[in-house]
Amino acid sequence: MRTTVILILASFFMLALIWVFDFNEPSTPTIGEGKLCTLNIDSVSRILIRRGEELIDISRIGSGWQLAEPQNARVQYSAVNKLLNTFENLCALENVSEKERAHRELTLQDYGLDKPETELLIESGQGEFVIHIGNKSIIGNSVYLRLPPHATVVSVPADFLDALPKTRNDIRDRKFLPDEQQKISRLEIRSPGKPTLTLNKDANDWFLEHPFIARADKSKTENILTALYDLNIEEFITDSAVDYAAYGLAEADNRLQTSLFGNGGQATSIVVFGNLIPDSDNLIYAAIRGERSVFAVTADIVDILSIGAKSLHSKQGYFMPEDKIQSIRLGNTKVSLELHKEDGNWFVREPYRSAADEEQIQNLISSLNNLPVLALAGEESRTISQRLFDAPEFFAHLDTDPVSTNMPVTGLTDKTITGRFPAIVTQPESDGQLIGKFQNSDTIYEFNSTISNLFALNPNNFREKTVLNINPGTLSRITVDLSGTQHSAEWNVERKVWTLLTPQNKTADARTITQILNSVSNLKAIRFVNHDNKGQNKFGFEQPKAILTLWMRNGEGLQKKIILGDISEELGVFATIQGQDSVFVIDKSLLDTISNGLAQ
Structure with a gap:
């Protein structure tokens, strides 16, 4: 009786082992049956691809992907998505079990899977998927895979290989810069022998700050940024550059350098362009300062970025955001009109105090913010007329701070008046043509004589009605x-x-x-x-x-x-x-x- 019980227990134990083994080994579909495996693409955090000596290590960073080497190199989102979707939808054409291989007198070596040339590892919230990739079939329409630790060999359509990058560069993002154009609020362009071009964004408008102060043409400025952010990498030259000078990218001898700043004022990228690449079709070396990678890009970008300040200046005068303006002063060397904002309401303060008409004030600010500039005055008139601004016919002063009551009315230098404003004078021998300039800038502009109507100094025009x-x-x-x-x-x-x-x-x-x-x-x-x-x-x-x-x-x-x-x-x-x-x-x-x- 005791022997019988032992035999029965042993039989149950053996059945349990068989059940556990079969349960833990994922089933592989038979020919034409369903997907090779089920993959939640959104949970994938890392992909490793080994092809011979080449290791491609890709990690999810936020909503994008990056390579481990070169450090922080961006990856084409579409390429990763194609790889994962291809694998997730992969179906077996044939399954060859270990028993069937033995029956056919075949080994893993016959399928190129004993020492696979290519391996794929996918890490996700579901765990790890390991795929060994072997030879193509004799007719070339399929490729053999194995999913360790399982011994079964699976054949899948050969176009699966098309989704696998052969090198890191195959999957790298071809855009020279990340898609951050909307974050840029400041732009500096330096090129040898020319003054630095500095553009700054305030609200929705761009302004020249150097080599002179002026409103910038918004469309032209945005076109420059778009050209830069649309720039493609034509070739990856090296990811281990030690000497930038060999490519003409050093600080002292680069062809052109562009610094991009975000909304917080921090530099997001400093881009440098160097020498023409020998025997290339109009390609030059390019790099991002602080990184060791050097790329080839089209030389046309330098021509686009080399636009001069005169070509960028707007046909409108300078601008200050309307909601920041706290005081306005119009006048000449004899009289002035002061308008002042207190607790959100505008008042006439000089020559007498009175509530101001809000609509009239806003119209004035809008007009001053959009002074129509005819042109930059020529060099000859500039030399003659600089001294005329010591006693201008009109001036306007817009400030983000209240204007002090003891502010002098004479002179237009930094020592007497702060803030940005236009000073307007009549150009000699010009049939009434007006010229003007802004504080902290020697650039002189030509204005239509009709703008003198803006400088009417009658305070009654601005009183609350x-x-x-x-x-x-x-x-x-x-x-x-x-x-x-x-x-x-x-x-x-x-x-x-x-x-x-x-x-x-x-x-x-x-x-x-x-x-x-x-x-x-x-x-x-x-x-x-x-x-x-x-x-x-x-x-x-x-x-x-x-x-x-x-x-x-x-x-x-x-x-x-x-x-x-x-x-x-x-x-x-x-x-x-x-x-x-x-x-x-x-x-x-x-x-x-x-x-x-x-x-x-």
């Missing part, structure tokens, strides 16, 4: 004086109607009062005439056509008195508010409304 803004619900009484006759109406709180006080025995005209209330709730000036009380009599205020007095509710004696004088040339009416110095023109409709009084 709202002269009265009263909530009708706060009024208790309205009085209209017409050539000695007074009409007065009072708000009856209980009845919630306007009642006529004078003349007596008459009813208040509700329509007229409503029109008055609508007018005074947002009374705007068509224009301002002056800002002081000098010469007010000439506007008809001595014998006014009407006086409108508005009495505030719950404010004893608190009132606003609008005096309406003569008719203006634009068929408005001159007006002033008692206690204020300004004279302005308003629409004549208010006078028309009150000219017949408040009674029906």
